Amino acid sequence: MKRVITYGTFDLLHYGHINLLRRARALGDYLIVALSTDEFNHEQKNKVCYFSYEERKTLLEAIRYVDLVIPEENWDQKRTDVHLYQVDTFVMGDDWKGKFDFLKEEGCEVVYLPRTPEISTTQIKNDLNNRES
Numbered sequence: 001m002k003r004v005i006t007y008g009t010f011d012l013l014h015y016g017h018i019n020l021l022r023r024a025r026a027l028g029d030y031l032i033v034a035l036s037t038d039e040f041n042h043e044q045k046n047k048v049c050y051f052s053y054e055e056r057k058t059l060l061e062a063i064r065y066v067d068l069v070i071p072e073e074n075w076d077q078k079r080t081d082v083h084l085y086q087v088d089t090f091v092m093g094d095d096w097k098g099k100f101d102f103l104k105e106e107g108c109e110v111v112y113l114p115r116t117p118e119i120s121t122t123q124i125k126n127d128l129n130n131r132e133s
């Protein structure tokens with residue numbers, strides 16, 4: 001069984017994330033999503049989430065492409081994760097291109113997939129604000 005892992009905050013969840021998860025899952029048989037915790041987002045990613053970790057986890061677990069959701073608590077757990085979860089392929093959107101190539105040293109394939117260009121949480125928030133004004 002080929003095991004794939006990807007990481008992220010996934011807030012607000014949108015079709016760009018779904019496009020990523022669908023393609024990541026298609027690279028193997030089992031997809032693990034390491035979901036950034038509220039503490040990690042707040043303290044190290046400087047992201048303020050609309051949905052809590054538990055709410056974002058519930059959303060991700062409802063997606064057909066996702067087999068397991070685990071917490072992402074820091075930037076440095078990836079090396080451990082790929083061994084702990086026997087990961088064959090690490091996947092991220094290409095906004096991260098090159099940033100995780102070190103995982104190849106752990107025997108893990110590293111794949112960067114093109115982002116869905118026209119959608120982002122910032123875009124959603126801006127559009128909603130503009131509609132209200």
Ligand code: C2G
Pocket residue numbers: 007008009010011016017019020036072075091092093094095096114115116117118119120
């Ligand atoms: N993504 C995408 N297209 C978009 C928006 C996001 O393909 N329009 C991808 C990102 O490239 C990423 C994933 O969806 O691979 C999750 O996006 P974020 O939640 O923004 O992830 P990020 O905050 O960059 O967290 O340790 C890695 C970090 O946790 C990644």
